[in-house]
Amino acid sequence: MTKPLVAEFSDADSLIGAAVRLKREGHQLLDAFTPFHLPELDGVLAVKPSRIRLSMLLGGLAMAAFAYFLQWYSSVIDYPLNVGGRPLNSWPVFLLVPFEVGMLAAALSGFAAFLWICRLPRLHHPVFDTTDFARATQDRFFLLAAQTAEADRDASLRDALRQAGALAVREQGS
Amino acid sequence: MSVIASAPANPAHPWIAADHASYGQVTAVIADPVLLRPAGWRWWVALAASSVFVFATVVAICVLFTEGIGVWGVNSTVVWGYAIASYVWWIAIGSGGTLISAMLLITRQRWRASVNRFAETMTIFAVSISGLFPILHLGRPQYFYWLAPYPNTMLLWPQWRSALVWDFWAIVSYLLFSILFFYIGLLPDLATMRDRATSVPGQVIYGALALGWRGSAHHWRCYETFQITLAALAVPLVVSVHSIVGLDFAASLMPGWQETIFPPYFVVGALFSGFASVAILTALVRWGLRLEAVITIHHFNAMAKILLLASIVMTCSYATEWFMAWYAAAAADRSLLAFLFTGSYAPLYWMQLSFNCLLPQALWFPRVRRSVPCVVLIAIGINIGMWLERILIIWNTLSHGYAVSLWRLFYPTLWDWTLLFGPVGLFVFFFLCFVRLVPAVPMNELRKLCREEHVA
DSSP, rough: OOEEEEEEEESSSHHHHHHHHHHHOOEEEEEOSSSSSSHHHHHTTTTTOSHHHHHHHHHHHHHHHHHHHOOOOOIIIIIIOOOOOOOSSSSHTTTTHHHHHHHHHHHHHHHHHHHHHHTTOSSSGGGGGSSGGGGGTTTTTEEOOOOOOHHHHHHHHHHHHHHTTTTTEEEEEE | OOSSOOOOOOTTTOOOOSSOHHHHHHHHHHHHHHSSHHHHHHHHHHHHHHHHHHHHHHHHHHHHHHHGGSSOOOOOSSSSOOOHHHHHHHHHHHHHHHHHHHHHHHHTOOOOHHHHHHHHHHHHHHHHHHHHHHTTTTTGGGGGGGGGGOOTOOOOOOOOTHHHHHHHHHHHHHHHHHHHHHHHHHHHHHHHHHOOOOOOHHHHHHHHHTTTOOOOOHHHHHHHHHHHHHHEEEEEEEEHHHHHHHHHHHOOOOTTTTTTTTTHHHHHHHHHHEEEEHHHHHHHHHHHHOOOOSSSSHHHHHHHHHHHHHHHHHHHHHHHHHHHHHOOOOOHHHHHHHHHHTTTTTTHHHHHHHHIIIGGGGGGGGHTOOOHHHHHHHHHHHHHHHHHHHHHHHHHHHHHHHOOGOOOOOOHHHHHHHHHHHHHHHHHHHHHHHHHHSSSSSSHHHHHHHHTTTOO
C-alpha cells in the first residue's frame, strides 16, 4: 500500500492555494495540519459539521431532568417536610440546581463527543514520524494527499505540490 | 530579551506591536519563558513572599477549625462577616474572568487572544478560593458534605430550598465547567509545548496532556464548534452563578437585602471587579513575561472602556437601591438608607462610592485609558471599592435590622484580617506557579491574530 504524501508549506495562503489547485486537478486530499484553524480549508477538504452540539443538548437536558427528578422525589415522596407552608414541590427554586448541573453536563458530554469524533486521545499517529512535523503546531502548514498506485499520477501530484510552493514533499512517516 | 522588538503602536495592526512577527516568533515569545528561560530572582522573591501568606492562611484555618467561628468578629446580630464578603468578592472576580473570555469570544473580539488565558486561569483560582469561604463559615465545617445528596444511614436529604445548597451546586458546577473551558482553550498550546519541549519529562507531561493533538483540519473544525458553544453556555452559567450569590441575600427578609434588583446588580458587580482584576493581571504579566509586543496599550484602552461602562451601570444600580428604599416608604428601608449615608459605617460607604462610581470616571479621558499605571491604579481602587461594597451590604443590613434592640456593630479580629489578606497571597502563589508551567497567552489564537492583522 502506498503511503500518503505530506507537503510542507511556510504560510497559510500557499497551503490553501495548493489545496484548491489539487482538488481542481482531481487529486484526493486527506487532511491538513495547521498551527491554527483555517476556516477556508473546511470547504476544500469537505470537513463536515460535527454533531457536538446535539450531544451537548441531550446531555444537558438529561442531567437537568434527572436533577429535577431527584429534588422532586426527595422532597415530595421520600422526605416530605413542610417548611413554612411552602408547597412540597417548590418548582421555582427547584429550577436552580437543574440549570447549574445541566450546564456542567452539557459541557462534559460535549467534551466526550469532541474526543469521540476526533478519535482522541491518540498519543501516537503515523504522521508524527514525518520529518519536521513538530512544526505543525508552531509555524509550518502541512497538507496530506493520497497517492495512487499509478506512477504518472503520483508524479503530477508531486509536481503540483512543488509548484504550489511546498518547501518539501515527503511520504508520511519519512 | 523577546525576539520581537516592541515597536510603537501601529493603527494598522493595533493588537500586535511589531511590524513583522512570524508565527515562529510569536510562538517563541510565549513558550520560551516557560520552557527555556530561568525564573529569575524576582519570581523567587514573589513566590517566597506569597508563601508567607499561604502559611498564614493555613494557620488561620487551623485556628478557626479548632476554636470555632468565635475567633472572628461575628456576633449574634452581625452573623455574617468577612468570610461571606470575601466569598462574594472572590466568586465575582472568578465570574468576571469567564464573562470576559466567553463574551469576547462570542462577540469575536480579536484582542481577546492576548488576555483570555489568564482571565480563565484567574477564574479557576478565584472560584477555588471562594469555595473555601462557605465551608469556613459553617459552624460545623466537618459536615459540609451533607450538602450533597448521597445515600446515607441518617436517611436524610439536602434541603433544596436552602440558599446554601444552591451555592454548593453553583460553585461545583461552575468550577468544573471553568476547568474544562480552560483546558479546551489550552489543548493546541499543550501540543505546541510538547513539540518544543527539550526535556523528556516536559515532552511526556505536555504530550500526555495534549492528548495527541496534531492540528488536523477536521479536529480544528470540531474544536472551534465546541469552544464557541462552551462560551455560549458559559455566559448564562456565570450570570446564573452570580445571581444565585445575589439570591443568598435577596431570598431573605432583611431590609436592604430583599430586593429584586440583587441578582443583576451582583452580575454587573462581578463584571466590574472581574475586569478590574484582569487589567491588573494583564499589566503584571506584560511586565513580568515581557509581552509588550502582544499586549499593547490598545488592550488597556479597550478594557478601560468596559470598566467605565460597568462603573456607570454600578452607579445606576446603587441609585436604584436608594430610590426604591425611599419610594417603597417602608420605615426599615428608609432608616437603613439614612444609616448608609450617616451611620457608623458611613465613611466606608463614601469610600466605596468614590472608588466604584467617582474614580473610574477618569477613564473618560483617552490619556488616562492609555496609561498603564493609571488603569492599574483605578483597577486596584475598584477592587477595594467592590470588597467594601460586599462587606457593607452585610454590615449595614445586619447591624440595622428590624429589631432596634438588636442593633450592634461588627469589630474585626486578627483572624478576620488574616483570612482576608491570606487568600490574596494564596492566589498570587497559584498564579506564579501557573506562569511558569503553562503558556500565559494562547499561542494558536495569537498566530491567527498575526494572520488577520497581516503582520505574519
